[in-house]
Amino acid sequence: MIKRFLAFVFVWFIFSATQAQDCSITFKGKITDFHDNTPIIGASVHILDLNKYTSSNEDGLFEFKNLCAQKFVVEIKHISCDPKRININLEKNTYKEIFLEHHLNELNEVVVRTTSKTTITSVEQNLKKEVIENFTDKSLGDALNTMSGVSSLNTGNSIVKPMIHGLHSSRLLIVNNNVRMFDQEWGDEHAPNIDINASEKIAVIKGANTLKYGSDAVGGLILIQPKKYAVKDSLFGSTITSFNTNGFGGNINSEIVKTYKSGFYSKLQANYKQFGDFRAPDYYLTNSGLKNLNASLRMGYNTYEKGFNAYYSFVNNQFAILQSSHIGNVNDLVNAINNLQPRVTEDFSYDITFPKQEIYHHLGKIEAYKRIKDLGKLSVQYDVQLNRRKEFDLRRGNRSNTPVIDLRLFTNTLQTNLEVEYLDNLKIDTGVLIRYQQNDAISGTGTNPLIPDFTKYDAGLFTIANYYLNESTDFSAGFRYDFSKIDARKRYNVTDWNETFNYDELFPEFETGTINGTRILTNPKYTFHNLSASLGLSKRFNNDVSLLVNYGLASRVPNPSELFSDGLHHSAARIETGLLTLDKEIANKFIVSLERVNRNFGFSISPYYKHINGFIQLIPVGITTTIRGAFPVWEYNQINAQIFGIDIDVNKQITEKFNYLGSLSLLQGDNLTEDIALIHMPSTNFTNTISYQNKNLNQLTIAFNQKTVLQQNRFPDYNFNTFNAILQEDVFVDISTTPPTYTVFNLRSSAVFKMNKKSNLKIEFNVANVFNVAYRENLNRLRYFADELGRNFNLKLKYNY
Amino acid sequence: MKTLKSNKMKTIKLLAVLFISTLIFTSCEDDRNDDDGEDEEELITTVNYRLTNGNDVVTLTFQDLDGEGGAEGTYTVSGTLAPNTSYTGEIELLNETESPAEDITEEIEEEDDEHEFFYTTSAPGIEITKTDMDGDGNPIGLKTSLVTGPSGSGTLTIVLKHEPTKPNNGTSADAGGSTDVEVTFDIQVQ
Numbered sequence: 001m002i003k004r005f006l007a008f009v010f011v012w013f014i015f016s017a018t019q020a021q022d023c024s025i026t027f028k029g030k031i032t033d034f035h036d037n038t039p040i041i042g043a044s045v046h047i048l049d050l051n052k053y054t055s056s057n058e059d060g061l062f063e064f065k066n067l068c069a070q071k072f073v074v075e076i077k078h079i080s081c082d083p084k085r086i087n088i089n090l091e092k093n094t095y096k097e098i099f100l101e102h103h104l105n106e107l108n109e110v111v112v113r114t115t116s117k118t119t120i121t122s123v124e125q126n127l128k129k130e131v132i133e134n135f136t137d138k139s140l141g142d143a144l145n146t147m148s149g150v151s152s153l154n155t156g157n158s159i160v161k162p163m164i165h166g167l168h169s170s171r172l173l174i175v176n177n178n179v180r181m182f183d184q185e186w187g188d189e190h191a192p193n194i195d196i197n198a199s200e201k202i203a204v205i206k207g208a209n210t211l212k213y214g215s216d217a218v219g220g221l222i223l224i225q226p227k228k229y230a231v232k233d234s235l236f237g238s239t240i241t242s243f244n245t246n247g248f249g250g251n252i253n254s255e256i257v258k259t260y261k262s263g264f265y266s267k268l269q270a271n272y273k274q275f276g277d278f279r280a281p282d283y284y285l286t287n288s289g290l291k292n293l294n295a296s297l298r299m300g301y302n303t304y305e306k307g308f309n310a311y312y313s314f315v316n317n318q319f320a321i322l323q324s325s326h327i328g329n330v331n332d333l334v335n336a337i338n339n340l341q342p343r344v345t346e347d348f349s350y351d352i353t354f355p356k357q358e359i360y361h362h363l364g365k366i367e368a369y370k371r372i373k374d375l376g377k378l379s380v381q382y383d384v385q386l387n388r389r390k391e392f393d394l395r396r397g398n399r400s401n402t403p404v405i406d407l408r409l410f411t412n413t414l415q416t417n418l419e420v421e422y423l424d425n426l427k428i429d430t431g432v433l434i435r436y437q438q439n440d441a442i443s444g445t446g447t448n449p450l451i452p453d454f455t456k457y458d459a460g461l462f463t464i465a466n467y468y469l470n471e472s473t474d475f476s477a478g479f480r481y482d483f484s485k486i487d488a489r490k491r492y493n494v495t496d497w498n499e500t501f502n503y504d505e506l507f508p509e510f511e512t513g514t515i516n517g518t519r520i521l522t523n524p525k526y527t528f529h530n531l532s533a534s535l536g537l538s539k540r541f542n543n544d545v546s547l548l549v550n551y552g553l554a555s556r557v558p559n560p561s562e563l564f565s566d567g568l569h570h571s572a573a574r575i576e577t578g579l580l581t582l583d584k585e586i587a588n589k590f591i592v593s594l595e596r597v598n599r600n601f602g603f604s605i606s607p608y609y610k611h612i613n614g615f616i617q618l619i620p621v622g623i624t625t626t627i628r629g630a631f632p633v634w635e636y637n638q639i640n641a642q643i644f645g646i647d648i649d650v651n652k653q654i655t656e657k658f659n660y661l662g663s664l665s666l667l668q669g670d671n672l673t674e675d676i677a678l679i680h681m682p683s684t685n686f687t688n689t690i691s692y693q694n695k696n697l698n699q700l701t702i703a704f705n706q707k708t709v710l711q712q713n714r715f716p717d718y719n720f721n722t723f724n725a726i727l728q729e730d731v732f733v734d735i736s737t738t739p740p741t742y743t744v745f746n747l748r749s750s751a752v753f754k755m756n757k758k759s760n761l762k763i764e765f766n767v768a769n770v771f772n773v774a775y776r777e778n779l780n781r782l783r784y785f786a787d788e789l790g791r792n793f794n795l796k797l798k799y800n801y
Numbered sequence: 802m803k804t805l806k807s808n809k810m811k812t813i814k815l816l817a818v819l820f821i822s823t824l825i826f827t828s829c830e831d832d833r834n835d836d837d838g839e840d841e842e843e844l845i846t847t848v849n850y851r852l853t854n855g856n857d858v859v860t861l862t863f864q865d866l867d868g869e870g871g872a873e874g875t876y877t878v879s880g881t882l883a884p885n886t887s888y889t890g891e892i893e894l895l896n897e898t899e900s901p902a903e904d905i906t907e908e909i910e911e912e913d914d915e916h917e918f919f920y921t922t923s924a925p926g927i928e929i930t931k932t933d934m935d936g937d938g939n940p941i942g943l944k945t946s947l948v949t950g951p952s953g954s955g956t957l958t959i960v961l962k963h964e965p966t967k968p969n970n971g972t973s974a975d976a977g978g979s980t981d982v983e984v985t986f987d988i989q990v991q
């Protein structure tokens with residue numbers, strides 16, 4: 001498939017290079033400012049090879065007539081910009097939009113062809129700074145949840161894991177400042193450790209253009225991008241404070257930026273967030289508060305030719321986990337399911353007691369780039385991450401202050417990239433990386449580690465080509481190869497090793513010969529080779545309409561939790577077992593998107609289909625009896641699956657001041673092997689928002705939003721019966737039935753007041769869950785125990801200076 | 802230009818050195834932690850419920866020496882109970898993976914306000930009463946009195962709750978909390 005495609009590209013290239021000579025071609029264009037889209041007037045445009053000059057008029061337009069079909073270099077000059085050159089391969093009448101970065105020079109100094117996308121052929125959605133600021137006191141997952149096709153897997157209300165098209169954890173790549181996050185993303189209750197306040201733009205790529213960052217984006221890619229700063233002497237900043245009635249807490253975030261004319265810049269940002277117990281409509285959610293302290297520092301030097309940037313971020317999260325969710329065995333779970341209220345509901349408190357999570361994440365990177373004449377941009381990046389996760393549980397004998405889980409994950413990566421931009425029609429992005437990762441199950445917990453010590457080595461290389469076919473069509477193709485090696489050390493129960501799983505015959509090479517009582521020390525080693533590929537097509541029509549078609553082949557290596565998990569999960573009253581026999585997961589993804597980007601009436605309609613071979617899922621397989629009573633055993637297994645659906649977004653300007661926004665997500669997941677529904681798939685949901693904006697009245701904005709999530713009627717039935725010795729009868733354990741449909745309404749309002757020449761104050765007043773509706777969400781792991789949050793009044797002040 | 806180029810080279814060299822040094826650093830650390838298999842500290846492997854009436858001693862024992870997973874636990878009842886007899890009952894919890902066996906009962910005694918045992922039986926006429934109290938005057942259940950009724954057979958279930966609601970109506974369901982022990986024995990009275 002890939003070979004055939006490459007041959008196709010090659011033939012096309014030869015063909016287009018040998019067309020007949022024609023000397024009546026017009027080359028027109030428009031020069032606009034990259035930042036505000038205003039036309040740049042009086043820029044000189046010089047075709048160096050032909051020595052022809054012109055300049056842009058009041059609309060930023062320029063035109064050359066009677067040119068021959070040939071390649072040439074155009075130089076564009078404007079006051080306060082360095083002269084810039086672009087290569088043009090002229091074959092027929094051509095119109096180019098040329099974006100000049102008027103002040104600043106970073107990644108894309110001169111952007112030919114307008115796009116705010118990561119790559120022109122990608123199917124993606126973006127969250128801008130204004131939207132991100134609405135979520136200053138929430139999490140990344142909460143912000144992304146507002147997009148169609150994106151949902152979240154929650155543990156309570158503050159641990160929020162983003163989900164794209166029903167897929168999460170290791171099936172999503174989260175890339176923060178060009179660094180792929182490794183923060184033990186494998187667990188369902190491990191939320192990404194990202195401070196949403198440190199980001200400028202968040203892109204969700206649902207399509208196939210993810211190869212640059214990894215081969216395993218079965219679900220998609222979340223790209224968190226920083227801001228580019230103007231090359232001028234300036235000092236500015238902002239402070240946001242937020243206060244909420246629900247949880248009686250809030251957030252303060254400050255950032256300050258210093259930029260210099262020479263190209264140097266630096267930014268310091270810090271954020272503190274604290275909440276006490278949140279409240280469902282009818283009761284307090286005892287032990288649901290949180291404390292976050294985050295800070296980031298960015299500095300760099302940017303010119304067109306060369307530059308560097310360094311970034312460090314620190315995230316410290318403390319999450320309380322609903323006390324009622326700590327249960328013992330399946331009878332406790334049945335009690336929780338049958339009781340309408342959580343068993344512990346106390347008065348409001350800021351205390352974070354047990355169970356709780358405490359996480360530290362350090363991320364540092366340094367990147368340098370240089371443009372090489374007639375070739376492109378070469379960059380080198382080294383990044384390092386240290387993630388420490390401690391989970392505390394209610395324990396006997398003063399052990400509660402000792403974590404039950406204490407894992408340290410260290411990751412470092414060295415990568416180089418080359419963006420070949422010499423040819424105007426064909427852009428090539430290619431790179432290699434090596435990565436070393438080490439997980440250390442810190443001793444002293446007094447428990448068997450859930451995830452064992454392991455080391456992992458990765459090496460990868462990729463090439464992505466974007467071919468500009470004509471004025472309206474772009475084509476992209478890429479492939480990637482990855483090598484991974486996992487070397488782990490884990491103790492197994494001898495009976496489990498020899499009998500339950502038959503590993504002594506399947507994997508005798510993993511045995512070390514050390515047996516200590518009932519436990520056998522093993523050394524599992526795995527090597528994987530992954531191939532992945534992508535194809536993309538972008539076709540632009542009149543009226544701002546465009547069509548995108550993406551195909552992606554992704555393969556994912558089983559993660560440590562899928563391979564090695566072995567133990568009791570208190571919040572779910574289940575024993576989770578990983579399997580050494582798991583193999584990699586291979587997905588074929590198709591997505592088509594018909595989009596219209598227009599303020600008056602815009603839309604995006606994106607149907608998709610994924611077929612996943614060897615889809616790894618965690619499902620209940622039986623019951624085991626321990627000294628604590630009966631527990632369901634959840635085991636990882638592999639099946640073939642398909643997920644398909646459609647995401648629809650619509651925006652319409654009703655009058656000058658009124659706007660409508662709507663979105664709809666439909667999804668179906670099938671377990672093809674067993675011909676049943678796939679577990680934990682998001683159900684149909686839709687939102688409608690009406691907003692009023694008056695630019696003349698302090699930019700007053702009032703928006704009313706409705707979100708409805710329908711009951712998931714397609715779920716696999718994993719309910720079971722268990723004998724309750726106290727009641728002397730069989731009891732039915734309904735772990736599968738999904739909660740009913742719910743609708744919540746939210747209100748947002750804001751106004752901006754000018755303080756003086758340089759500074760302004762934005763005041764926001766918001767109400768979430770206006771009607772205080774009590775509901776439960778299927779994709780919340782604590783849905784058996786408590787309702788979701790009740791009404792919240794929120795006041796935000798943002799001061800720009 | 803030249804100096805910038807060499808700066809660039811320096812940066813790359815620095816990156817390379819950083820990368821290699823962290824590799825070496827972490828590899829060494831890895832070796833140090835090579836074998837940190839831990840004992841399950843909170844493990845309860847054994848429940849002994851000893852019922853005594855003079856020289857008549859009946860012991861109900863549950864034992865699962867390899868903990869959760871692995872081999873299933875075993876139940877043994879040392880004999881039959883006499884009808885219409887009053888026994889004093891005593892619970893003993895052990896972690897027998899330790900040598901000598903760790904007495905978990907002591908931990909329960911220290912945290913008696915955070916724990917409670919619950920006894921239920923389906924055998925006819927048996928009455929079990931908790932005879933000990935914590936500092937707040939609520940029952941614990943480490944010590945009990947068991948009075949048998951007529952001959953018959955049934956099951957006896959012992960539940961240990963951690964952090965139950967105290968006081969409660971005497972049932973484990975009302976007490977809530979999380980279950981640390983739940984074992985069910987078949988008993989005979991004759």
